[in-house]
Amino acid sequence: MLELQQVSLEIDGKSGVEILKDINLKFHEKKIYVVTGPNGGGKSSLAKIIMGVYNPTSGKILLDGQEITELNITERARRGIGYAFQSPPRFKGIKVKELLKMAASHNPDNVNICDLLYDVGLCAQDYLNRDVDASLSGGEMKRIEIATVLARNLKIAVFDEPEAGIDLWSFQKLAETFKNIHTKYDTTIVIISHQERIMELADEIILMSNGTISAQSERDTILAGILNNDACMCSTKCAKGVGQNAECVG
Ligand SMILES: Nc1ncnc2c1ncn2[C@@H]1O[C@H](COP(=O)(O)OP(=O)(O)O)[C@@H](O)[C@H]1O
Numbered sequence: 647m648l649e650l651q652q653v654s655l656e657i658d659g660k661s662g663v664e665i666l667k668d669i670n671l672k673f674h675e676k677k678i679y680v681v682t683g684p685n686g687g688g689k690s691s692l693a694k695i696i697m698g699v700y701n702p703t704s705g706k707i708l709l710d711g712q713e714i715t716e717l718n719i720t721e722r723a724r725r726g727i728g729y730a731f732q733s734p735p736r737f738k739g740i741k742v743k744e745l746l747k748m749a750a751s752h753n754p755d756n757v758n759i760c761d762l763l764y765d766v767g768l769c770a771q772d773y774l775n776r777d778v779d780a781s782l783s784g785g786e787m788k789r790i791e792i793a794t795v796l797a798r799n800l801k802i803a804v805f806d807e808p809e810a811g812i813d814l815w816s817f818q819k820l821a822e823t824f825k826n827i828h829t830k831y832d833t834t835i836v837i838i839s840h841q842e843r844i845m846e847l848a849d850e851i852i853l854m855s856n857g858t859i860s861a862q863s864e865r866d867t868i869l870a871g872i873l874n875n876d877a878c879m880c881s882t883k884c885a886k887g888v889g890q891n892a893e894c895v896g
């Protein structure tokens with residue numbers, strides 16, 4: 647469905663420094679992919695390359711066989727590639743129901759926004775008229791983000807560290823929510839996460855370090871590797887404490 651072929655990325659002003667190096671990836675319909683790996687490994691840059699925030703320095707991106715390498719974020723959104731909104735303050739003064747209606751406005755299917763809220767585990771009558779602002783907890787905000795993705799009926803949706811800023815309780819519920827929507831909707835979901843609970847939801851796990859894919863495989867294979875691995879996951883060698891993922895140098 648979405649394919650990255652030999653994608654590399656250099657950021658302006660950092661010529662010669664490749665943030666992504668020769669990435670080859672295929673994302674299939676209706677699957678959950680979890681991208682994990684050390685900080686600075688290139689995960690967020692990969693998300694931005696998929697969404698069209700960055701265009702690759704070299705390589706190709708194909709959606710359903712059609713090249714979309716040079717398309718920008720808006721054009722890709724129109725074709726069904728998207729991400730959860732990430733800066734809620736932009737929506738100051740807007741109510742949850744308005745946000746969802748806005749998200750659904752480009753979707754030819756007639757979506758019921760009450761059903762959407764229900765699908766992400768929120769009781770519609772409690773939330774429809776709430777303001778999208780800091781009065782919503784982190785966990786509520788994440789669920790509403792997911793509801794906007796469902797409203798848009800995206801082909802592929804990317805979530806960059808959805809666990810950030812939410813408490814453990816809400817996080818457990820959030821993981822359940824991803825699981826439930828996976829059974830009901832066709833959207834391919836790419837989640838960047840460090841959480842085992844999220845990795846358990848994956849059909850495939852992609853390990854990134856140093857701007858490259860260091861491993862990609864079915865969940866259980868990679869998860870077993872991560873959990874049993876004595877070696878440090880950093881791209882540089884461990885100075886001491888190998889076996890406890892202790893201190894790294896570099
Ligand atoms: N806009 C940018 N300008 C310069 N360097 C960047 C930019 N974006 C990311 N990088 C660098 O690219 C590397 C990968 O970053 P990122 O994709 O954010 O990693 P991750 O999400 O895995 O932590 C890091 O070394 C980071 O400093």
Ligand SMILES: [Mg+2]
Nearest residue numbers: 689690691806
């Ligand atoms: Mg990141």
